[in-house]
Amino acid sequence: MTPTLLSQPAPLGSASSAIPRVDSTLRLSLHPVPNRRAVVDGTWWPCSRDAAAELPSLIAAVDRLLDRVTLRIGVHWDVWQSIPRRIPARGRRVRIGWFRHTDPRVITLIFATGEPVVLLVVPPDTAAGPAEATLKLTAQDTTGLSIDDILTVARLPPDHAPPLRGTAADGSAR
Structure with missing residues (x-):
């Protein structure tokens, strides 16, 4: 089963902004x-x-859906591969920051205006049922729920992040 599109992909007016x-x-x-x-x-x-x-299509979709301009993205260094310093986006280059002190289960988008957006990242190899349940749950109001709570409700293990990289190809610590 695939998540259904609950609204039009174009930015919505203020009357329907809560959908x-x-x-x-x-x-x-x-x-x-x-x-x-x-x-x-x-x-x-x-x-x-x-x-x-993966990031170029995410940037384009979030910019379109939220009617914002993504300037930076923060990712966990040990979870992602092929992390560039910048990603080309419509008329600009989005800076990518990689960190080790952040939760490896999330990615943060920072905009020219407004608050940052934090997205829970479901690992690519996750079964469709739990992944789709997580997508649907977080499209709703999750106030008061921790990431572990969300994962429990969606039937994903709380430590669902992939194994961390650990060392570089040359054997040095990253």
Whole structure:
């Protein structure tokens, strides 16, 4: 079963801004009204852990759905492969920051205006049922739920992040 598109992909007017959105082609769900009390603003289920391949379509979709301009993205260094310093986007280059002190289960998008958006990342190899349940759940209001709570409700293990890289190909610590 594939998540259904709950709204039109174009930015919505203020009267319909509270309608949750799921983009089934990108496997992305967003709660359209940022809630600083919620731990995540949505979920993204990428097809791979290749940041250079996956991030351009995420940037384009989030910019379109939220009617914002993504300037930077923060990812966990040990979880992603092929992390470029910048990703080309419509008329600009989006800076990619990689960190080790962040939760490896999330990705953060920072915009020219407005609050950042934090997305729970479902690992690419996750079974469709739990992944789709996570997409649908985070398109709703998750105020008061932790990431572990969301994963429990969606039937994903709390430690669902892939194994961390550990060392570089030359044997040195990363």
